[in-house]
Amino acid sequence: MLDLQEFFSDDNPVVADLILSSRASTSPGDELESMRHSIPAQREMATLLSEYGVDRLAERTFSAVSILRRVLDRYRRVCRQLDASPSQSRQDALKAQDQLHAAKLSFEFDRAQWESERQQSADAATYTAERYQDDVKELVHEHNANKRSLQEEVSKLRQELEDSQAYQRI
Incomplete structure (x- = not known):
């Protein structure tokens, strides 16, 4: 898996530790047995077996490495083709990417503008409702005061009428 080294920077040794790489030479049997x-080694095997199971583990590991190599080869081929000729399709893809970026920015700008206008409308509606609510409360209070005043005057006039009728009977 040394083929993967090109994707990682040299100043990141942690990534290099994560990549499987073949040994330069095979270990002697007794060294392999003691290892x-x-x-x-038993902990590492237990971890592998608990995650992947024992069924054809070595075969599946080597197959995964082979598949990764094929994917890398295909990726490199595509990169070479793109780098070799500045084709129209590449230019079209870059242009489409720029247009998409511009559309996203335009959408965000429009969304922010509409949100601002919506908020202003909501604030104006709230202000108007509160103002008219206060006006209506004041009118209701004034109406009730006028009503009480008129009721008192009607009551006073009735009393005067009754007094006047009583005076005429005498």
Whole structure:
């Protein structure tokens, strides 16, 4: 998997530790046997087996590496083709990408503008409703005061009428 090195910067050694790489030479049998019985190797095997299971683990691991190599080869081929000729399709793709970016910016600008206008309308409606609500309350209060005043005057006039009628009977 040394083919993956080109995708990672040299100043990031952590990534290099995460990549599987083949040994330069095979280990002798006794060294392999002692390594297999070591606690760190047993932990690593237990982790692999708990995640992937024992069924054809080696075959699936090597197949995954082969598939990754094929994907990398295909990726490199496409990159070489794109770099070799500044084709119209590449220019079209870059132009479309620029247009998409411009459309996204325009959408965000329009959305912000409409949101601002909506907020202004909502604020104006709230202000108007509050203002008219206060006006209506004041009118109702004034109406009730006038009504009480008129009721008092009617009551006073009735009393005067009754007094006047009583005076005429005498």
